[in-house]
Amino acid sequence: xxxxxxxxxxxxxxxxxxxxxxxxxxxxxxxxxxxxxxxxxxxxxxxxxxxxxxxxxxxxxxxxxxxxxxxxxxxxxxxxxxxxxxxxxxxxxxxxxxxxxxxxxxxxxxxxxxxxxxxxxxxxxxxxxxxxxxxxxxxxxxxxxxxxxxxxxxxxxxxxxxxxxxxxxxxxxxxxxxxxxxxxxxxxxxxxxxxxxxxxxxxxxxxxxxxxxxxxxxxxxxxxx
Numbered sequence: 001x002x003x004x005x006x007x008x009x010x011x012x013x014x015x016x017x018x019x020x021x022x023x024x025x026x027x028x029x030x031x032x033x034x035x036x037x038x039x040x041x042x043x044x045x046x047x048x049x050x051x052x053x054x055x056x057x058x059x060x061x062x063x064x065x066x067x068x069x070x071x072x073x074x075x076x077x078x079x080x081x082x083x084x085x086x087x088x089x090x091x092x093x094x095x096x097x098x099x100x101x102x103x104x105x106x107x108x109x110x111x112x113x114x115x116x117x118x119x120x121x122x123x124x125x126x127x128x129x130x131x132x133x134x135x136x137x138x139x140x141x142x143x144x145x146x147x148x149x150x151x152x153x154x155x156x157x158x159x160x161x162x163x164x165x166x167x168x169x170x171x172x173x174x175x176x177x178x179x180x181x182x183x184x185x186x187x188x189x190x191x192x193x194x195x196x197x198x199x200x201x202x203x204x205x206x207x208x209x210x211x212x213x214x215x216x217x218x219x220x221x222x223x224x225x
Contacts, residue, residue, distance in 0.1 A: 006097040013148035016159035023102045041102035049083030052076035056169035072114035077178040144224040145196040154202040
């Protein structure tokens with residue numbers, strides 16, 4: 001069965017950086033080319049498995065992200081991913097389907113690791129998380145991770161506009177702009193460290209047109225499909 005396994009492509013970025021849009025556009029392109037492809041996203045808010053994630057992000061365990069230990073918060077997200085994999089896309093993946101994921105373990109590598117101030121502790125956490133999800137829980141490792149680099153000043157404006165348009169209150173991550181800016185710096189460092197594909201999504205003031213970004217995303221993943 002190993003030879004038949006599909007590909008796992010991750011679209012990764014901070015909040016309001018266009019992950020959902022770019023995942024959809026890539027899905028549509030692959031579909032149009034006749035590829036067998038399936039979309040997933042994390043957290044899986046519609047699933048029961050995300051209840052602890054929802055409680056965490058809504059502030060039930062603390063009003064700030066740092067109120068919850070990085071290891072504890074990571075287990076909430078890991079369980080949600082495990083349930084999604086086993087119930088929704090494991091069979092497809094093992095049968096050769098291309099899986100496109102809006103966020104993955106890679107998000108925890110950023111959002112939880114920055115809670116740890118000491119570099120050695122962050123390294124230990126990174127090793128622990130990858131062992132937990134990829135080895136202990138048996139989740140597949142990504143074949144390709146695409147980092148959508150949206151400048152913080154631009155994503156801040158997009159996040160505010162989204163909250164105003166939808167009327168949905170921001171979660172504890174989104175409310176803390178300093179936290180999100182630290183995440184951006186960590187994303188840039190992780191992209192270089194782990195060899196993620198880097199797609200620039202703004203000129204520092206305004207976002208690039210989604211279709212232009214989509215072309216760069218396609219160029220980043222085409223060799224893995």
